[in-house]
Amino acid sequence: MTSEAITHGGAMNPEGDGWVTPDGRHIGPVVLEVKNITLRFGGVTAIKDISFDIREGEIRAIIGPNGAGKSSMLNVISGFYHPQEGEIWFRGQKRPPMKPFQVARQGIARTFQNIALFKGMSVLDNIMTGRITLMRSTMAEEALWWGRAEREELAHREAVEKIIDFLEIQHIRRTPVSRLPYGLQKRVELARALAAEPKLLLLDEPMAGMNVEEKEDMSRFILDVNDEFGTTIVLIEHDMGVVMDLSDRVVVMDYGKKIGDGPPDEVRNDPQVIAAYLGVSHE
């Protein structure tokens, strides 16, 4: 057993890289690694020299008080921000500076803290846009609605219907997104990200602004997604309680710095982490 496996209380993976969680899920090798990332906006340093890794199949949380730089970190990974220093390694390769759409095409999907759905479009159309990176038909084929275009559209529709069933949003399939309540909009956004069949799924405060019931639903869906599809998930939250139940490992940030990294139980008892949270008297 490696020391890492021991701290996670599970057995080692048969492959030798990673481990098996107590509830029987396989955590694999490193998918994405950020190394010494520093991000500045003018004179303000949002992220300072942060490194951590994300392993295949795990739910990795990034927590911290408001303004700790969690969302900035997510934006760095998804290509919306470009750090001044540091490297990002994805699937064993160093990633050159990329535009968000290029990151998406690599298989990294995300949701936004303030919900970025296509408000004028139906739930179905919104989720279909999630599959754009998987569609192969050319402009000419589409213009003539010939060859791959029609077959593809049908195949993707089928895949999208499965996701709709999975997230239990069949009844709102045709509804324009702008008419949905907040909690459901969040779920549609998750559906759109899932539709891309991502290798890595980034969720920016998926439970922000939700009531207790909605939070429970969302937690269940996140666990189910991870369990059913084996999707690697990075999750940002500032509510400690939610995160501790969901995640396999947790990164704790405060004022742009990493102050903790490890399994939830270990992080929870870290005096530095406790200080950061008590210091800002969080819920």
Next chain:
Amino acid sequence: MPDQFYFALEVALNGLLTGIMYALVALGFVLIYKSSEIFNYAQGVMALFAALTLVGLQSGQVPFAELINAIFGTHLSHFGWRLPPLVAIVLTAVVMVLFAILVERLILRHLVGQEPIILFMATIGLAYFLEGFGDLMWGSEIKKLDIGLPQGLSETVESLTDRWFGYGLFIDRLDIAAAAVAGILVTVLTLFSQYTKQGRALRAVADDHQAALSVGISLRFIWVLVWSIAGFIALVAGVMWGAKSGVQFSLSLIALKALPVLMLGGFTSIPGAIVGGLIIGVGEKLFEFWVGPLIGGATENWFAYVLALVFLVFRPQGLFGEKIIERV
């Protein structure tokens, strides 16, 4: 039925057909406005440029002939061939795609994230540049556009209506052709935007840039696509208006007629552009027919703008535009 009724009907029909042409020009504006919030002042000049290019290519004109002659003292004017209309149209469409790529490379790319007013100013610059460039490339004289579109009075319509109603309606063949082409174009565009990957991407970009990026849509590609489509629409509009009144500078002014159409229909609505165009087309013809004689005529010059003003006062978002909600 009195002849007066049929005459009014004829006027309304003519207005309807003109209105489709207005709608076509307005559609070019709406597409670009929706996807990038740019009011493209150059849309009218694009129609002129497309028509000039079409005539030039078709008649085998040497591009920049006058410039070359002035510098090298040569006497170039034509290559001496005539291209078939279809070939010339396809080539012109290619030129419009190249134009779209250049606009993205040289202008849009550098102005990403700027205020809409700055992008608007850029399109004013673009309009004047393109106007001069078109002149320099193809010469500034009035040109006849002849790609074999039907012209003159439609005898079929006249004889049929004469037999049915005892009154032969006067409808221009060119107007019928233009309406048919515009109708097909709008249908194809609607199908494209509803049922294809790129169409969906286009709507996605129009809705939310950030979200579009996050699902893997390249904004630059979509801009080229949108400007290319606007270029095709300009080509169709340029051809139809050019066939009607010759290809000349005033062609670019049809864009001004699109403005009241947009105010009626709303800047962000494709159905709005179509309905707005039809209302203005029919409205101005009927107004001229009924009210014109009482106040000395020539109402067609201003009717559309006054109607637009009325709309601005009572329904500023237009008939189909997104509702303006003020949050305090």
